[in-house]
Amino acid sequence: MTNAVMPTYARADVAFERGEGPYIFDTNGRRYLDFGAGIAVNVLGHAHPTLVKALNAAGSKLWHTSNLYRIPAQENLAATLTAHSFADMAFFGNSGAEANEGAIKVVRKYQSANGRPERYRIITFEGAFHGRTLATLAAGRQQKHLAGFGPVVDGFDQVPYGDLAAAKAAITRETAGFLVEPIQGESGIRVPPPGFLKGLRALADEHDLLLAFDEVQTGLGRTGKLFGYEYDGVKPDVMALAKALGGGFPIGAVLATMKAGVGMTAGTHGSTFGGNPLAAAVANAVMSEILAPGFIERAAKVGERLKSGLDDLMRKHGNKLTEVRGRGLMLGLKVQGDMGKLIDVLRGNGLLVVSAGDNVIRLLPPLIIDEAHVSEGLGILDRSLRDFTP
Ligand SMILES: *Cc1c(COP(=O)(O)O)cnc(C)c1O
Numbered sequence: 001m002t003n004a005v006m007p008t009y010a011r012a013d014v015a016f017e018r019g020e021g022p023y024i025f026d027t028n029g030r031r032y033l034d035f036g037a038g039i040a041v042n043v044l045g046h047a048h049p050t051l052v053k054a055l056n057a058a059g060s061k062l063w064h065t066s067n068l069y070r071i072p073a074q075e076n077l078a079a080t081l082t083a084h085s086f087a088d089m090a091f092f093g094n095s096g097a098e099a100n101e102g103a104i105k106v107v108r109k110y111q112s113a114n115g116r117p118e119r120y121r122i123i124t125f126e127g128a129f130h131g132r133t134l135a136t137l138a139a140g141r142q143q144k145h146l147a148g149f150g151p152v153v154d155g156f157d158q159v160p161y162g163d164l165a166a167a168k169a170a171i172t173r174e175t176a177g178f179l180v181e182p183i184q185g186e187s188g189i190r191v192p193p194p195g196f197l198k199g200l201r202a203l204a205d206e207h208d209l210l211l212a213f214d215e216v217q218t219g220l221g222r223t224g225k226l227f228g229y230e231y232d233g234v235k236p237d238v239m240a241l242a243k244a245l246g247g248g249f250p251i252g253a254v255l256a257t258m259k260a261g262v263g264m265t266a267g268t269h270g271s272t273f274g275g276n277p278l279a280a281a282v283a284n285a286v287m288s289e290i291l292a293p294g295f296i297e298r299a300a301k302v303g304e305r306l307k308s309g310l311d312d313l314m315r316k317h318g319n320k321l322t323e324v325r326g327r328g329l330m331l332g333l334k335v336q337g338d339m340g341k342l343i344d345v346l347r348g349n350g351l352l353v354v355s356a357g358d359n360v361i362r363l364l365p366p367l368i369i370d371e372a373h374v375s376e377g378l379g380i381l382d383r384s385l386r387d388f389t390p
Pocket of ligand 1: 094095097129132214216218242
């Protein structure tokens, strides 16, 4: 069969037609344990009854109205997100890149609304990934993503991740703020040194800059806490969310404090689809599950169990694995040898995982997995590592 899809992805030759909890079934009826979860998206697994019910209820009532009118489900979602975070307000879009674009705009607007339009530059960090729009590409500054798409959008300065002294030295009269992932996902589950985010907070306060966190991947329970920033005892001024927020339905959000969002008045930003009744209804259902008492604590425990199992595997297959990284159910395995080949072996043995930079395999299972799924996944990893010749 010819394929008319623009070939921008290196896809594995497998297609899925059905999912159930942490399992997914391909078009030949083969079952896989899904520890990729659509790249940290299917936070409640596949076909979760609460989400199916919410989608069907909203789907037979009202899909879309535009943001020319009030949207009660969207207001409800904003109330939930702000009640459980640092933020006072939320803007809704459809993806992680759009959420980061919004965050970048909030940072710039804050400075200009305070009479300092010359402050428009944002300091970002090597290895960052913020999305594939022109501004978020410039923010991430990965050569492999930027090639051929120049000129690069102006307004971003990059320093090494985790390097507070470099971040401080990069501040100029034109700096507006910082944009940073509490744990870098795409570049290989890189956890910053303790004190790094706190140090950025202090620098931001000292220079009246805004601190923006990209929690598109780390947010909503993934790291074992509702937000990744909770580990560091600091709060941002702005935050981008997406991936898990719709549990598979496309929706993203920019959260901001009242202070940071001061310039975001009527007409300054918008999105036709953002937070429409259908998307907001599904996201409300996701949030009700994630915020249920004990849900995240349970996922954090399961994450610890998975991590200690991975540590055991590293001891056993020390010539093929060199490091276990991450928090909660956002875990990385640094591989010695051909990572792509190992991912294929794993899939052949019934386990889906996601590649990342630095030769790291990401394990991002749905947060609903239990000990039995952990054992099953570890068993497949063990067998696959035995069969894998680097
Ligand atoms: C996935 C991701 C994005 C981009 O999200 P899209 O929905 O693909 O636009 C941005 N930032 C981080 C940290 C991500 O993991």
